[in-house]
Amino acid sequence: MKKMQEKILAEGKILPGGVLKVGSFLNQQIDTKFMKEIGQEIAELFKDDEVSKILTIESSGIPIAVSAGFAMEVPVVYAKKNRSSNISGDVYCTSVHSFTHGNNNNVLVGKEFISSDERILIVDDFLAHGSALTGLIDIVEQAGATVVGCVAAIEKGFQLGGDKLRNDGYRIESLAIIEEMTDSEIIFREDQN
Amino acid sequence: MKKMQEKILAEGKILPGGVLKVGSFLNQQIDTKFMKEIGQEIAELFKDDEVSKILTIESSGIPIAVSAGFAMEVPVVYAKKNRSSNISGDVYCTSVHSFTHGNNNNVLVGKEFISSDERILIVDDFLAHGSALTGLIDIVEQAGATVVGCVAAIEKGFQLGGDKLRNDGYRIESLAIIEEMTDSEIIFREDQN
Numbered sequence: 546m547k548k549m550q551e552k553i554l555a556e557g558k559i560l561p562g563g564v565l566k567v568g569s570f571l572n573q574q575i576d577t578k579f580m581k582e583i584g585q586e587i588a589e590l591f592k593d594d595e596v597s598k599i600l601t602i603e604s605s606g607i608p609i610a611v612s613a614g615f616a617m618e619v620p621v622v623y624a625k626k627n628r629s630s631n632i633s634g635d636v637y638c639t640s641v642h643s644f645t646h647g648n649n650n651n652v653l654v655g656k657e658f659i660s661s662d663e664r665i666l667i668v669d670d671f672l673a674h675g676s677a678l679t680g681l682i683d684i685v686e687q688a689g690a691t692v693v694g695c696v697a698a699i700e701k702g703f704q705l706g707g708d709k710l711r712n713d714g715y716r717i718e719s720l721a722i723i724e725e726m727t728d729s730e731i732i733f734r735e736d737q738n
Numbered sequence: 739m740k741k742m743q744e745k746i747l748a749e750g751k752i753l754p755g756g757v758l759k760v761g762s763f764l765n766q767q768i769d770t771k772f773m774k775e776i777g778q779e780i781a782e783l784f785k786d787d788e789v790s791k792i793l794t795i796e797s798s799g800i801p802i803a804v805s806a807g808f809a810m811e812v813p814v815v816y817a818k819k820n821r822s823s824n825i826s827g828d829v830y831c832t833s834v835h836s837f838t839h840g841n842n843n844n845v846l847v848g849k850e851f852i853s854s855d856e857r858i859l860i861v862d863d864f865l866a867h868g869s870a871l872t873g874l875i876d877i878v879e880q881a882g883a884t885v886v887g888c889v890a891a892i893e894k895g896f897q898l899g900g901d902k903l904r905n906d907g908y909r910i911e912s913l914a915i916i917e918e919m920t921d922s923e924i925i926f927r928e929d930q931n
Contacts, residue, residue, distance in 0.1 A: 576813055577813055607797060
């Protein structure tokens with residue numbers, strides 16, 4: 546998706562420590578026109594895969610998952626971090642390490658929301674070390690459901706989580722893959738489809 | 739919105755302690771077809787109000803805000819709980835008490851995302867004591883912007899937060915107002931428009 550690359554170059558900001566700030570359009574403010582296009586792009590990528598449901602994780606994956614859910618006309622489920630009093634009954638649970646916050650979160654999905662006959666598309670905003678996607682894949686597999694594939698809006702290719710998951714046999718689609726990022730420059734992986 | 743009342747009666751579950759569980763369509767799993775209708779309903783309610791941006795709070799407000807943002811063709815901003823390393827620079831901050839979790843959260847919005855000339859519609863999933871909406875109103879007013887109004891998907895009328903805000907002069911629209919809730923029955927406020 547060339548458009549994601551262009552959007553990152555136009556509006557992304559590089560902060561010290563290799564943080565790419567995309568708050569103006571993706572994960573603090575949402576550019577709804579652009580977000581709608583992202584959803585349609587995801588729907589196009591997986592149009593032949595009989596996706597029955599989209600799974601994401603709060604919070605910044607939700608807008609992308611909702612937009613894709615609108616385009617694909619399937620329900621969206623989002624995993625919650627920590628147990629909340631309004632999740633009742635049995636949950637699927639996995640532990641996800643956050644490199645951004647330097648902690649581990651229990652990530653939970655009510656068992657009633659994923660059944661074994663489902664074909665799940667996993668969606669998130671960033672793919673770096675791959676810990677969030679790995680956790681979500683674990684939840685889908687605990688449910689005995691099928692992981693159709695994973696979509697990240699932005700992959701940090703140099704942090705290798707995406708390539709590890711690809712080597713494990715999962716279909717991983719990223720709308721932009723950053724191959725290299727300096728304090729002043731962003732270089733995209735050019736062989737991406 | 740009669741449809742919201744019908745959806746609550748069809749799919750909502752009452753848990754001990756007065757918790758209404760609507761995870762099957764609103765805040766764990768999202769029924770995207772229904773969520774699209776909610777967004778269109780919100781757009782209709784505020785079609786003459788020149789809304790320039792929608793403000794919500796993570797996580798469960800996001801799907802509703804995104805759907806309304808799609809329908810109204812305006813950007814969405816979501817307030818974050820706690821400081822995250824990918825919010826840089828100056829932020830508007832307020833403290834919001836969570837009755838669900840029994841704690842206080844700092845709620846933050848980057849200053850760059852609300853300017854004083856904006857007309858902001860505030861959106862959330864639940865309105866009970868009104869603490870989240872009050873916090874979001876505070877943020878908009880810190881920015882010197884205009885609060886056009888607030889929308890809650892579901893208001894618990896008996897917890898009085900909505901009526902307090904109405905008495906303070908804010909326009910508060912709720913898609914369903916629960917007047918009374920027992921362990922087995924939900925009674926809606928019937929005089930709602």
